[in-house]
Amino acid sequence: MDGDNWLSFIAQCIKRDFIKEYLEKNENANVLIKNQAAGSGTWGKGQPEGQPKLKGLSAEDVTEMSLKGRALFLEKLRDLDEKDRIVAQLPTIAQFRTTRRIKGEYEFSGKEDGEKFYDAIGSFGDWRARLNIGVPVAHFQLPYRTLYNKDFPNILAAGRIVSAYDDGWELTRVIPVCALTGEAAGYAASISIDDNVDVCDVSIDKLQALLKANNNPII
Structure with a gap:
């Protein structure tokens, strides 16, 4: 069974604001690096207009996800002062979440809140x-x-x-x-x-x- 994926790109950045938060709140050092997303979120918010979902099952889909995702992220970076941010890590693979799955003896729908199963x-x-x-x-x-x-x-x-x-x-x-x-x-x-x-x-x-x-x- 095939899936569909929104166009999304998640990198990790260090910003001046994160350093300030770390110093002021004495937070865990993990706050220095945070995810920075471009494109769509989980429910499609931010999906570029006219951009179809991608299945991720072909080289063409992988290339499209990678190149368009990088372009969206670059556009987002341009809105930030280059003195205020550092790109710490870019994704090394296209970030597909759902490509293919099996059709099992039970298909989990996400509507089973509170249900008990013998197995x-x-x-x-x-x-x-x-x-x-x-x-x-x-x-x-x-x-x-x-x-x-x-x-x-x-x-x-x-x-x-x-x-x-x-x-x-x-x-x-x-x-x-x-x-x-x-x-x-x-x-x-x-x-x-x-x-x-x-x-x-x-x-x-x-x-x-x-x-x-x-x-x-x-x-």
Whole structure:
């Protein structure tokens, strides 16, 4: 299954304001370097007019994302006094968030707030809630069934390619949830080998026991 991506470009900069904040508030040194975005945000705000979404599945899409993103960032830099900012880091790859995913036995939509699943592999919230942009706090469980399609008995997905769509893809594509699905896929693969069963027949009890033993509460 294919995804779509807004045109966005995120670099890291040091500004005079950041140094002032660090000195005045005695903050962690991390405040000296902050993300500086150009182009679109998560919901398309800032997308250049007439710019279609990009799938990221071709060399042409990758080139377009990279070159147009750099042009947008350069335009933003020109609005700042060159004495007030330093570009600390530019992205080394095109920043696609959703390219392809599997169609699993369960497709996570992001509407499952508060739902419990018998085959849950862990819990997570909506990362966007911490940005103070009107997104409510939520609690999700992710089913093991999002990691496989029973037509492929020896394949497990993890990270940004699990079976999730629409808002569900936005929720599962971030690093903590990618780590969660990666850990679950690794344990499930080991059980599949040890018990000589297809990935769809892995014992959920065994899988959850291993996850819980590694400090994953699955609440």
